[in-house]
Amino acid sequence: xxxxxxxxxxxxxxxxxxxxxxxxxxxxxxxxxxxxxxxxxxxxxxxxxxxxxxxxxxxxxxxxxxxxxxxxxxxxxxxxxxxxxxxxxxxxxxxxxxxxxxxxxxxxxxxxxxxxxxxxxxxxxxxxxxxxxxxxxxxxxxxxxxxxxxxxxxxxxxxxxxxxxxxxxxxxxxxxxxxxxxxxxxxxxxxxxxxxxxxxxxxxxxxxxxxxxxxxxxxxxxxxxxxxxxxxxxxxxxxxxxxxxxxxxxxxxxxxxxxxxxxxxxxxxxxxxxxxxxxxxxxxxxxxxxxxxxxxxxxxxxxxxxxxxxxxxxxxxxxxxxxxxxxxxxxxxxxxxxxxxxxxxxxxxxxxxxxxxxxxxxxxxxxxxxxxxxxxxxxxxxxxxxxxxxxxxxxxxxxxxxxxxxxxxxxxxxxxxxxxxxxxxxxxxxxxxxxxxxxxxxxxxxxxxxxxxxxxxxxxxxxxxxxxxxxxxxxxxxx
Amino acid sequence: xxxxxxxxxxxxxxxxxxxxxxxxxxxxxxxxxxxxxxxxxxxxxxxxxxxxxxxxxxxxxxxxxxxxxxxxxxxxxxxxxxxxxxxxxxxxxxxxxxxxxxxxxxxxxxxxxxxxxxxxxxxxxxxxxxxxxxxxxxxxxxxxxxxxxxxxxxxxxxxxxxxxxxxxxxxxxxxxxxxxxxxxxxxxxxxxxxxxxxxxxxxxxxxxxxxxxxxxxxxxxxxxxxxxxxxxxxxxxxxxxxxxxxxxxxxxxxxxxxxxxxxxxxxxxxxxxxxxxxxxxxxxxxxxxxxxxxxxxxxxxxxxxxxxxxxxxxxxxxxxxxxxxxxxxxxxxxxxxxxxxxxxxxxxxxxxxxxxxxxxxxxxxxxxxxxxxxxxxxxxxxxxxxxxxxxxxxxxxxxxxxxxxxxxxxxxxxxx
Numbered sequence: 001x002x003x004x005x006x007x008x009x010x011x012x013x014x015x016x017x018x019x020x021x022x023x024x025x026x027x028x029x030x031x032x033x034x035x036x037x038x039x040x041x042x043x044x045x046x047x048x049x050x051x052x053x054x055x056x057x058x059x060x061x062x063x064x065x066x067x068x069x070x071x072x073x074x075x076x077x078x079x080x081x082x083x084x085x086x087x088x089x090x091x092x093x094x095x096x097x098x099x100x101x102x103x104x105x106x107x108x109x110x111x112x113x114x115x116x117x118x119x120x121x122x123x124x125x126x127x128x129x130x131x132x133x134x135x136x137x138x139x140x141x142x143x144x145x146x147x148x149x150x151x152x153x154x155x156x157x158x159x160x161x162x163x164x165x166x167x168x169x170x171x172x173x174x175x176x177x178x179x180x181x182x183x184x185x186x187x188x189x190x191x192x193x194x195x196x197x198x199x200x201x202x203x204x205x206x207x208x209x210x211x212x213x214x215x216x217x218x219x220x221x222x223x224x225x226x227x228x229x230x231x232x233x234x235x236x237x238x239x240x241x242x243x244x245x246x247x248x249x250x251x252x253x254x255x256x257x258x259x260x261x262x263x264x265x266x267x268x269x270x271x272x273x274x275x276x277x278x279x280x281x282x283x284x285x286x287x288x289x290x291x292x293x294x295x296x297x298x299x300x301x302x303x304x305x306x307x308x309x310x311x312x313x314x315x316x317x318x319x320x321x322x323x324x325x326x327x328x329x330x331x332x333x334x335x336x337x338x339x340x341x342x343x344x345x346x347x348x349x350x351x352x353x354x355x356x357x358x359x360x361x362x363x364x365x366x367x368x369x370x371x372x373x374x375x376x377x378x379x380x381x382x383x384x385x386x387x388x389x390x391x392x393x394x395x396x397x398x399x400x401x402x403x404x405x406x407x408x409x410x411x412x413x414x415x416x417x418x419x420x421x422x423x424x425x426x427x428x429x430x431x432x433x434x435x436x437x438x439x440x441x442x443x444x445x446x447x448x449x450x451x452x453x454x455x456x457x458x459x460x461x462x463x464x465x466x467x468x469x470x471x472x473x474x475x476x477x478x479x
Numbered sequence: 480x481x482x483x484x485x486x487x488x489x490x491x492x493x494x495x496x497x498x499x500x501x502x503x504x505x506x507x508x509x510x511x512x513x514x515x516x517x518x519x520x521x522x523x524x525x526x527x528x529x530x531x532x533x534x535x536x537x538x539x540x541x542x543x544x545x546x547x548x549x550x551x552x553x554x555x556x557x558x559x560x561x562x563x564x565x566x567x568x569x570x571x572x573x574x575x576x577x578x579x580x581x582x583x584x585x586x587x588x589x590x591x592x593x594x595x596x597x598x599x600x601x602x603x604x605x606x607x608x609x610x611x612x613x614x615x616x617x618x619x620x621x622x623x624x625x626x627x628x629x630x631x632x633x634x635x636x637x638x639x640x641x642x643x644x645x646x647x648x649x650x651x652x653x654x655x656x657x658x659x660x661x662x663x664x665x666x667x668x669x670x671x672x673x674x675x676x677x678x679x680x681x682x683x684x685x686x687x688x689x690x691x692x693x694x695x696x697x698x699x700x701x702x703x704x705x706x707x708x709x710x711x712x713x714x715x716x717x718x719x720x721x722x723x724x725x726x727x728x729x730x731x732x733x734x735x736x737x738x739x740x741x742x743x744x745x746x747x748x749x750x751x752x753x754x755x756x757x758x759x760x761x762x763x764x765x766x767x768x769x770x771x772x773x774x775x776x777x778x779x780x781x782x783x784x785x786x787x788x789x790x791x792x793x794x795x796x797x798x799x800x801x802x803x804x805x806x807x808x809x810x811x812x813x814x815x816x817x818x819x820x821x822x823x824x825x826x827x828x829x830x831x832x833x834x835x836x837x838x839x840x841x842x843x844x845x846x847x848x849x850x851x852x853x854x855x856x857x858x859x860x861x862x863x864x865x866x867x868x869x870x871x872x873x874x875x876x877x878x879x880x881x882x883x884x885x886x887x888x889x890x891x892x893x894x895x
Contacts, residue, residue, distance in 0.1 A: 030832065032746065032825075078768050078842050080850050083699045085775065087768065123742075149771070153762040160761070163800065170808035173737055180804055184797045191793040195786050198778055426666040437610050441556040447617055448673035451733045 003065050007093070010054040010061070011072035014101065015091060015144065017051035018137035025130045040129045041116040047133075048112060051140065052105035059098050069094045069217040071146055088208060090146035096218045096282055096347065097144045103351050104139040107271045107358050108132070114362055115263035124168055128261065131168075135161035135264075139272055142279070147208050148197040151283070155193060155244070155276070159186035162273050165264040166257045178256035185253045189243020193280075196236035203229050209283065219343040223286045230290040237284055238298060245277030245331050247305040251312075252411035254328060258320045265320060266361035271354040274327055278334045278350060285343055298339035306332025308408055315404035319364045325407075327357050481528050483852035484638060484705075487845075488527045491712050492630050496520040499622050501827045502720050504727045510553075511620050515545040523630055532575050532640050539602070539636060540568045546619055546627050555618035563601055563611035570598030571640070578644065587646045595640050596653060603633030603690060604683050606660040616679040621726060624675070625719045629712055631686050634693060643859050647696055651780065654694035658787055661687035665794035669801065674732040677802055678719055684795055685711045685758055688788060692773040696860070700776020701853035706769030706846060710757065710838065714766055717754035717831035718799075721747050724828075725806060728818045734802060737809020743818040748807040750828045755799035757835045759792050765838030768846055 024043055028035050035043075062070060074089035091097075112132060119125050138157030145151035163186060167179025203225045204212050212223060223230055241247070246254040254274075258265055268274060281288075281298065288295045309328030316322040330353045337346040375382055393401075403409065437445035481489065496516065503511050519542065526538040543564045550557045574594030604612040616624045642650070664684035671677040689711060692704025724747055725740060726732060741748045753764070760770030770792060778785030820828075838845060 029745075029749065030829070078846050080699065080702070080846065082850075082854075085699055085772070087771070156762045160756070167804065167808060170741060170804075171739060171811045173809045176737065176804045176809045180797075180801055183800050187793040187796045190796075191789045194774070194789050198774060198785065198789075201775075202778065422666065423670055426670045429663070430667065430670060433610055433613070437559050437614055440559045440562060440610075441614075442558065443556055445556065445559065445614060445617065448676055448731065451673055451731050 003061060003067075007058060007061055007067075007070050008072055010058045011070070011091060011093060011144075013054035014051050014058065015072075015140060017047045017054070018133060018140050021047035022130070022133040022137050025126070025133050029126060029130060035126065037116070037120065037125055040126065041112075044112045044116070044129060044132070045109075048105055048109040048136070052102065052109060055098065055102045055105060058093050059102065062093065062098070072144075087149055088147050089150060090208065091141075091144040091150070092146035092209065093144065094218045096279075099347065099351055100279055101140055101143040103354060104136070104143055104272055107267065107354060108136045108139065110358060111263045111267050111271075111362070114266075115261070118263055119261065124170075128165070128168060128264070131161045131165050132264075135165070135267065135273075139276070142276060145209075148200055148212065151280070152190075152193055152197055155240075155280075156190060158273055158276060159183070159190060159244070162186070162257070162264075162268055165268075166260040168260050168264065175259035178253075178259045181256050182253045185243050185250050189240045189250070189277075192236045192243070193240035196233050196240065199229075199233050199236065200225075203233070212284075218283070219285060221286045223284075223290045225287075225290065227291045230287045231294045234284070234287045234291060234294040235297065237280060237287070238294075238301060241277030241280045241335075242301065242305075243277070244280070245274050245335075246328055247277070247301060247331065247335070248308050248408070249410055249414065251305075251308065251325075251328060252407065252414060254324045255316075255321050255407060258318075258324065262320075262361065262365050265324075266358050271358040271361075274331060275334075275350050275354055278331060278338065278346070281335065281338045282343060282346060282350075285338060285341075288339065288341070295339050295341075299336050302332045302335030302337075302339055304332070305329075305335060308332070311400065312404045312407050315401060319367070320361065323357065323360055323364060327353070330357075482530070483848070483855055485527050485530075486852075487709055487848070488630070488635065489524055491709060492523050492527055493520070495626060495629055495712065495716050496523075498716060498720055498827045498831065499626055501823045502724055503622060504821070507620070507622075507727060511622050512545075512549065512552075515548060516623075516626065519545045519626060523632065526632060527630070527635060530639060532578075535636065535639055536568070536571045536575060539571070539632060542627075542632065543568070546615060546623055549619050549623050550615075553618065553620075559614040560611050560618075563608060566608075567598050567601040570594045570601070571636070574598060575640065587644050587649070592641065592645050592649060596637070596645065596649070599633050599636040599641055600653070600656065600690075601633075602636060603631070603657075603686060604628070604660070605656055605687070606663045609660065609664075609683060612683060613676055613679050616675045621675060621719070621723045624679075625716070625723070628679075628682060628686075629716050629719065631689065631708060631712065634686065634689055634708065637690065637693060638856065642693070642696075642856060650694040650696050654691045654777075654781075654784065657687040657690035657694065658784055658791075660684075661691065661791045662787060662794075665791045665798065668798040669794060672733060672735050674722055674726065674734055674802065674806065677734060677798070678715075678722055681758070681795060681798055682711075682715050682719075684791060685715060688773065688791060691784070691788060692776060695776050695780050696857060697776050697779055698850065698853045698857060699772055700779065701856060702846065702850040703769055703772030703774070703776045705849035705852055706842075707760075707766065707773050709845065709849075710760075710764075710766035710769045710835075713831060713834050713838070714754045714757035714764070717750060717828060717835065718758060720824075720831070721751040721754060721828060722806075724820070724824050725751075732806055734805045736805070738806050739808060739810035739812040740818070741807040743812060743814055744807070744820065746820050746825060746828070748803070750832060751807065752800075752803050753832055753835060755803060756796075757839070759796045759799060761796075763836070763839045765835045765842070765845075767839055768842040769849075772846070 021043060025040060058070065062068070070093040072091045072093065077087045077089045079086035115128060115132070119128055134157055138154045138161060141154030142151055142158060145154060163179050163183035166182045167176045169175045200212055243250045257268055260268070288298060306329050309325045309332055313322050313325035313329060316325060334346050334349050337349060371382070434446055500513065500516065522538055522542045526535060526542065529535050529538060547557055547560060550560060574591045577591035577594065578588050601608045612628060615627065661684045664680045664687060668677055668680035668684060671680060689704050689708045692700045692707060695701060725744060729738065729740070732738060757764035757766050760766035774785050774788050777788055
């Protein structure tokens with residue numbers, strides 16, 4: 001058994017472990033069999049440990065053999081040789097993918113262990129772990145993807161599982177609306193990604209990162225396209241990364257996503273999903289070397305995001321949102337590092353930050369309770385709660401505070417300039433269609449106009465009085 | 480005479496009817512006519528197995544009758560439906576009368592081609608002549624409406640009557656019209672207040688995307704469109720049936736509020752989401768590779784059109800998840816009776832799920848078969864497609880597609 005076959009076997013285990021978990025958890029649900037919580041928990045543990053062990057094994061073998069680039073070929077999933085079309089399944093283990101894959105397994109394992117207790121006897125326990133498996137598979141595939149199409153495959157899985165996890169508590173309208181908003185943002189980002197992938201494919205004739213990046217091993221290698229094309233593709237990828245990582249102007253989905261259960265919130269905003277965008281930028285970083293304007297745009301995006309996150313996190317009134325925007329600040333700084341060409345620093349920063357933030361977010365639900373218990377134990381208030389007269393503030397400071405509290409007004413702006421015009425346009429078309437069919441029919445042509453929605457719950461009514469409906473549910477909550 | 484184009488469409492058509500009949504609840508038997516459904520099925524299968532233009536037109540005209548009878552029996556206004564269908568049949572008849580015996584893509588009869596195209600596009604629901612489709616969903620039973628539109632008979636008419644004789648520029652113009660319809664329908668699906676209309680627009684958007692690919696006349700785009708034709712047929716059928724099964728339990732569904740039916744019908748909810756995602760070409764489902772091929776083929780010809788197709792897929796994705804959330808989540812539904820799936824419904828939708836996931840995980844056989852069909856269709860056009868570069872050394876199945884309206888031998892074409 002030579003080194004290559006060992007690496008290949010380990011590589012297959014890394015990719016197969018989350019796939020098998022997804023099948024094992026999904027198939028019983030499909031045919032109506034309920035697995036016990038203990039079974040699901042154990043299956044998850046076994047899968048994560050197997051994948052993590054194999055990934056660490058690959059790292060050890062690579063370090064021992066001095067190999068920096070290990071491609072694992074699965075052949076063509078689809079090919080039309082006459083048209084030179086092929087969907088190549090290839091995974092690459094290199095200095096970028098191995099640490100990120102190990103990080104994915106470690107953090108998902110931590111969160112899985114936490115969630116198995118946190119969600120004990122919750123009605124959605126099975127659903128959570130199915131989505132968790134989908135998320136893990138998406139992360140592993142994205143991390144190790146050797147072609148841009150494979151990366152897109154994983155990217156989509158992460159997006160779907162994230163949106164459905166945000167809407168996990170789906171018996172209330174707010175998580176559902178917020179999940180929909182997250183999904184809408186992700187779809188726009190995914191569209192940008194797909195266009196970038198296809199453009200790259202056409203420019204270089206392949207979706208293989210090795211060919212796209214001139215065959216050099218990460219982080220070396222030069223993109224095999226001219227600077228104008230690199231700028232176009234790079235901007236599309238930056239848009240995709242911004243959507244996935246919640247950079248400005250897509251930051252509005254981050255607080256909405258806090259509706260999800262704490263374990264998944266921890267994975268999203270502290271750790272993996274929010275870093276997937278910057279991982280993408282790292283993966284295609286040789287593109288930045290080709291286009292100086294693209295580098296400037298990436299740095300500016302990062303700076304604006306970091307500044308925005310820093311300002312907004314200071315005015316948040318709940319711990320999860322404060323941590324999420326603090327994460328955004330670091331994501332912005334990591335983006336700046338990528339733009340400046342500091343790739344190893346960006347990678348180390350990303351891994352360190354992901355670990356720290358996961359632990360913070362997992363600790364967040366219980367920290368206030370512990371704080372009060374401590375106060376009760378010592379019989380006095382701990383420091384930091386003395387009221388004092390607020391210092392005089394300038395109008396700019398007041399505006400800045402409002403700006404931070406309202407999260408930069410990004411959601412209202414997107415609603416006002418994109419969502420509402422879109423909806424109004426199509427509602428106008430709908431009314432025109434109604435007139436036309438009424439005219440031809442000579443009578444009222446729409447039975448559907450007479451269908452009343454279910455009466456809203458008290459919770460909905462209460463929300464309508466204190467809360468502006470988010471984009472896609474524009475008037476549905478206000479009968 | 481069954482050829483590579485028809486071969487998968489016949490079992491697909493039969494499956495659509497079987498699935499619809501199996502998932503029809505006994506309480507709906509007095510509304511949904513099984514006799515007329517069988518008649519419609521036989522007409523559809525005859526159409527899909529036919530290549531003679533006049534017989535296709537005759538069968539398409541006969542196929543209009545069962546929904547019209549149902550509308551009459553339900554005492555609904557049939558004007559919108561009759562007006563559009565009359566126009567559709569009239570245009571086909573006049574157009575086919577004007578087609579000469581020597582018509583080919585190299586020697587196209589412009590007026591006849593325009594009339595045939597207009598007729599076929601009306602049947603496909605091209606914007607702004609799509610209102611008959613939404614009207615049918617409003618007034619007919621959901622099952623009848625689904626069965627009338629999901630086999631995409633309009634696209635079949637395009638492939639048999641228009642594709643062999645239309646010049647490239649005409650096909651690409653049709654593609655642009657179809658793209659406008661796809662975008663418009665995707666936007667309309669997002670703002671609908673009622674589930675049937677939502678489904679209608681979602682389907683219309685997808686079927687228009689199929690037409691976009693079909694009219695690109697490149698092997699890869701055409702292969703993608705043929706793949707998407709099958710994937711959309713299967714996935715949106717499953718999607719529609721899941722919605723119909725829910726409606727059978729609750730009545731027509733408004734999308735203005737939240738219904739919270741997940742806890743009562745988790746199986747239907749999961750199938751609804753799975754089939755909806757498959758229709759938009761989500762990774763790992765039957766639609767993924769087809770959509771990739773379609774976009775790839777379209778970008779070859781018109782990059783901007785390719786980008787628009789991606790945008791349509793994104794909008795449809797949002798619409799599907801929005802509908803899922805509104806129907807199955809957002810509140811707690813209190814039911815006095817059990818709403819669980821019956822075994823026939825479960826088995827039928829499971830078959831759909833197996834096809835969707837199986838086709839997604841093992842797409843090569845389907846793609847190869849559709850690619851062969853695409854190359855044969857392009858050969859049939861009898862023009863040198865400068866934008867295609869397929870190797871014609873391989874031949875498809877023993878049966879090749881031939882055009883009965885032309886007396887052209889299948890000559891080997893030079894490819895770049």
